Amino acid sequence: MTANAPARRAGSVRVWVWGSVLMLCLLLVALGWLATRVVTAALGLSQVAAAVPALSAAAQADDLAGLGDALDALQTDTQRAAEAVGDPLWGVAETMPLIGADLAAVATVAHSADAVVSQAVTAMDAASSLAASGEGALVDVSALVAAHPPIARAADALTTARGALAAIDATALVLPPVARGVAELQETVSVTEPVIAGLADATAVLPGILGVDAPRTVLVVIQNNAELRSGGGITGSFALLTADGGRVSLVEQADSSEFAHVAAAGVEVPAETTTLYGDVVGRFVQNASMTTDFTLTATLASHWWQERGGVAPDAVLSIDPIVVRALLALTGPVALADGSSLTADNLVQRLLVDPYLTLEPSAQTVFLQSATQAIFQRLSEGGVDAMAWTRALAVPLAEGRVSLWSADPQEQSVLAGTALAGPAARHRTAGDDAFAVYLNDATGGKMGSFLHVDIATGTAHCRTDGRAEVDVTLTMSSSAPADAFPALPLSMTGGGLWGTAWGDIGTNVSVAAPAGWFVGAVRKNDVAEPAVDAVDVGFPTVVAQVNLSPGEVNTLSFRFIAPQPGEVVPTVLHTPMLNEPIVTAGAVVDCR
Numbered sequence: 320m321t322a323n324a325p326a327r328r329a330g331s332v333r334v335w336v337w338g339s340v341l342m343l344c345l346l347l348v349a350l351g352w353l354a355t356r357v358v359t360a361a362l363g364l365s366q367v368a369a370a371v372p373a374l375s376a377a378a379q380a381d382d383l384a385g386l387g388d389a390l391d392a393l394q395t396d397t398q399r400a401a402e403a404v405g406d407p408l409w410g411v412a413e414t415m416p417l418i419g420a421d422l423a424a425v426a427t428v429a430h431s432a433d434a435v436v437s438q439a440v441t442a443m444d445a446a447s448s449l450a451a452s453g454e455g456a457l458v459d460v461s462a463l464v465a466a467h468p469p470i471a472r473a474a475d476a477l478t479t480a481r482g483a484l485a486a487i488d489a490t491a492l493v494l495p496p497v498a499r500g501v502a503e504l505q506e507t508v509s510v511t512e513p514v515i516a517g518l519a520d521a522t523a524v525l526p527g528i529l530g531v532d533a534p535r536t537v538l539v540v541i542q543n544n545a546e547l548r549s550g551g552g553i554t555g556s557f558a559l560l561t562a563d564g565g566r567v568s569l570v571e572q573a574d575s576s577e578f579a580h581v582a583a584a585g586v587e588v589p590a591e592t593t594t595l596y597g598d599v600v601g602r603f604v605q606n607a608s609m610t611t612d613f614t615l616t617a618t619l620a621s622h623w624w625q626e627r628g629g630v631a632p633d634a635v636l637s638i639d640p641i642v643v644r645a646l647l648a649l650t651g652p653v654a655l656a657d658g659s660s661l662t663a664d665n666l667v668q669r670l671l672v673d674p675y676l677t678l679e680p681s682a683q684t685v686f687l688q689s690a691t692q693a694i695f696q697r698l699s700e701g702g703v704d705a706m707a708w709t710r711a712l713a714v715p716l717a718e719g720r721v722s723l724w725s726a727d728p729q730e731q732s733v734l735a736g737t738a739l740a741g742p743a744a745r746h747r748t749a750g751d752d753a754f755a756v757y758l759n760d761a762t763g764g765k766m767g768s769f770l771h772v773d774i775a776t777g778t779a780h781c782r783t784d785g786r787a788e789v790d791v792t793l794t795m796s797s798s799a800p801a802d803a804f805p806a807l808p809l810s811m812t813g814g815g816l817w818g819t820a821w822g823d824i825g826t827n828v829s830v831a832a833p834a835g836w837f838v839g840a841v842r843k844n845d846v847a848e849p850a851v852d853a854v855d856v857g858f859p860t861v862v863a864q865v866n867l868s869p870g871e872v873n874t875l876s877f878r879f880i881a882p883q884p885g886e887v888v889p890t891v892l893h894t895p896m897l898n899e900p901i902v903t904a905g906a907v908v909d910c911r
Contacts, residue, residue: 390440394433401433424487424501431480432504438473445469456565457698458705460531466705467522474519477512484508513738513748517716518709520737524730528634528723530562536570537562538632540620541691542608542639544897545671545765547826549757550608550616550742551639551720551895552767557620558691559629569695571629574684578604578623586622588615591853595829595862596759608637609759611831612856613741614731617724634730637722637741639895640670642715643694649711653697656689667768667897675765675811683810719745720895742892743856749892751833754791754879756893761825761864763813769799770824770867771898776889777906785884788839789832790908791891792876797824797867822869829862830877831855839878840911848875878911 445466489502528535537560542552557573584601592600592610600609600619607619617635625631647653648663655661661669670690674683715721722741725731738745746755756774760767773794778787800806803822812821819825832838838861841850852861865873881887891902 390436390443394436394440397429397433397436401429420491424489427483427487428501428504431483431508434476435473435480435508438469438476442469442473457562457567458525458529458565458708460526460529460565463522463526463529463705464531467519467526470515470522471519474512474516477508477515481508481512514713517737517739520733520739523733524723524725527727527730528562528725529565529567531564534561534563535633536560536630537567537634537636538620538624538629540607540616540635540637542637543671543765544639544641544895545675545767546605546762547758547760547767547770547894547896548606548608549611549759549829549894550613550637550722552608553605553760554607554616554620554637555605556687556691557624558695559624559632560695567695567699569692569699572688572691573624573627573629574688575605576680576684578627584619585626586615586619589855591855594853595851595855595860596827610856611742611746611755611757611858613637613722613744614724614735616722616741621726631726633726635724638715639720640666641718641895641897642712642720645711645715646698646708647694649703649707650697653690653693655693661690661693671765671897672768676808680810718895718899719892742894743858746831746858746892749890752887753833753890753892754789755831755858756791756793756891757829757831758894758896759827759829761817761827762819762823763817764809765811766797766799766813766824768897769797769869770826770896771796771798772893772896772900774891774893774900774902775906776891776902776904777908778887778889779908779910781910782880786881787885787887788908788910789836789879789881789887789889790876790906791830791879791889792874792906793828793865794872794874795826795828795865795867796872797869799824799869801869803869819866820868824867826865826867827862828865828875829860830879831858831860832879834858835882837880837882839880841878842876844874845876 484501484505487501487505489498489505528537539558539560540554541556541558542548542550543555544552546553546555548554553575555575557575558569559571561568561570581602584598586601588598588601588610589612592612592615596606596609599606604619604623607616607623610616616637620635621632644663644666647661647666652660652662659669670687674686678686712721716738719738719742721739723734723739724741725734734740735744736748738748742755742757746753749755754776758770758772775792775794777790777792779790780787782788799822803812805821807822809816813819815821817825834857836859838852838859841848841861841863843863843865848863850861850863852859854860859879861877863875863877865875867873889904891904893900893902
């Protein structure tokens with residue numbers, strides 16, 4: 320037995336050695352196989368990255384055929400990458416130290432890209448159908464109906480991809496190409512997803528509103544940004560449209576002067592809204608868009624319209640002149656009754672400045688209604704495809720210049736979850752760190768063309784409990800001429816009748832914080848300023864007033880406190896204005 324012990328030990332050593340060699344060989348084979356998978360995935364994703372400029376160029380050039388071909392070719396690459404990262408060994412490799420997180424990120428990118436591209440390929444057929452225009456109709460509603468399912472699937476794929484990609488901390492990845500690629504895709508998807516989601520929502524509700532099944536009435540509320548309200552401007556002009564199978568006709572117009580002021584609102588206005596804006600929200604038709612709740616705005620507009628003797632509209636659409644400017648850039652000039660032309664270049668001057676400088680109120684109404692008639696006549700002629708409308712309206716939609724409400728409960732349930740449902744809905748869809756700045760004119764005139772606003776946000780960490788403080792600061796100035804009094808007419812200045820001196824600009828500024836936040840101090844020109852606050856439509860909101868004489872500059876700062884500890888990256892929405900505000904982030908904020 321003693322003599323056999325060395326032999327047994329030698330046999331054990333040989334087994335161990337050969338077993339180790341076999342394991343090493345298997346490991347090398349596995350690593351080699353994994354390497355081929357990595358190369359395959361990398362090649363597929365590199366093709367995706369290389370194709371992005373071509374896809375962007377084709378989209379900007381309206382080359383739908385080229386865009387479709389590029390997506391078809393790209394689908395092969397994304398499928399190859401998705402298959403590679405789906406290998407069982409890849410899942411094991413994701414647990415490896417150092418590069419495991421990078422490989423997991425590559426897998427997420429590959430699966431997300433494949434899902435998005437595959438749905439985009441089918442959505443391209445829908446886009447092609449939307450590119451066909453119908454003469455005599457605003458849009459081809461049958462094409463909108465057919466386009467909705469594939470566009471909705473593409474939107475769902477983008478939403479899923481956005482969530483998956485957002486969970487990756489690109490700054491923690493160790494491989495620079497992977498970190499860079501993840502960050503770029505996160506940015507691309509975050510920009511694209513809201514646009515496609517909005518298009519999906521639009522194709523869900525627009526066919527019905529445009530009368531695909533039966534004629535509809537649409538009350539168009541035209542907001543005048545020369546006299547600001549939270550939603551954009553006073554609801555100074557109204558137009559009733561009928562829509563039937565995509566064909567739109569202008570039936571009737573009304574000016575705000577045709578609606579009598581009332582002692583009490585005919586529609587219930589929440590107490591919180593009254594606390595912030597006073598009891599004038601429901602008493603004057605011009606103030607219907609003072610509330611940030613567009614359902615209330617639409618209800619007020621519908622009520623006023625019916626009180627005047629009109630029918631209850633099936634939908635209420637709110638737009639401002641900047642929306643019309645975007646449409647004129649697409650359709651070309653519109654001939655007016657006086658023989659002149661209204662263009663995208665001169666629209667603001669012709670509609671929002673000149674009438675109040677040169678015409679009496681009654682003549683202003685005649686001119687503006689004749690311009691509205693000419694514009695709708697041109698739009699009702701059709702000849703423009705839905706894709707072109709989408710491109711023209713992309714910026715006005717993003718700026719919150721278009722809001723829509725439907726009396727149909729099913730359509731409204733879709734709209735309610737989108738930015739199309741008005742300022743408060745837009746705030747809700749903007750994320751947990753979004754703040755909204757709303758401006759309401761206190762001048763009683765059309766001085767908005769002289770108002771300039773810059774908005775800066777910053778975060779301070781001053782509290783021992785770890786809760787962040789966010790500061791929203793407005794720098795406001797007036798470019799009104801020094802001789803505004805008495806050079807400018809009463810219809811533009813308000814004539815001092817509403818508590819603001821002739822030539823000055825009075826503005827009530829309210830800032831709405833995310834739900835659950837706490838209102839802090841308000842300071843004007845770095846001095847404590849009285850303010851009123853309330854939780855309105857679910858958002859803690861505080862309001863203060865600023866008065867600007869010609870050439871004057873004032874700052875107004877609002878401080879808010881987070882409900883719990885953690886990092887905050889504030890974003891800002893604001894009332895659509897004639898002079899687009901400059902918005903900056905990362906301002907230095909002092910502890911108070």
